[in-house]
Amino acid sequence: MLLEHLVVPVEDFEAGTGWHVQDRGLCRGDACVPLPAGAAEGGQVDVAMVAAAAGMALVEDEDDGVWALGSRAGGHALEGADLPDLVLPDLDGNPFRLSALHGRKALLVAWASW
Numbered sequence: 239m240l241l242e243h244l245v246v247p248v249e250d251f252e253a254g255t256g257w258h259v260q261d262r263g264l265c266r267g268d269a270c271v272p273l274p275a276g277a278a279e280g281g282q283v284d285v286a287m288v289a290a291a292a293g294m295a296l297v298e299d300e301d302d303g304v305w306a307l308g309s310r311a312g313g314h315a316l317e318g319a320d321l322p323d324l325v326l327p328d329l330d331g332n333p334f335r336l337s338a339l340h341g342r343k344a345l346l347v348a349w350a351s352w
Contacts, residue, residue, distance in 0.1 A: 241305040244285045251283040255307065257292070259283060264292055 239254035248259050257264050263272040277287040285307060289296040295308035324336040336344075 239307045241285060241307060242303065244305060245282050246285060248278060248281050248283055251285070251288070255294075264288060 239251075252258050257266045259273075259278045260270070263270045264278075265271075271292045273291050274287055277284050277291060285305070286296060288294070289307060296305060298305050325333050326336070328334040
């Protein structure tokens, strides 16, 4: 989740991370992490406090004034390497399903203007 501010509305935090703020703490499925007092009050989430309590990575790009928050707590490994079946246009504009490459190595190159 990319952030311009470290205090965000609960709804934005939940939509961006998949974690839900509840009375018992920060929850995702059956997993819950207790939150310190003041971490989520008044409909706002203090992202730095939540990140520290839940073990989420939080890094700052000082030059651009943005932060990146890791969405999962616990461990540094991916839970899986499954990719959804993307359908993208090929060079001729015809739809190409990523699943057509199943069982083969593939390199995906992405670009963004920002």
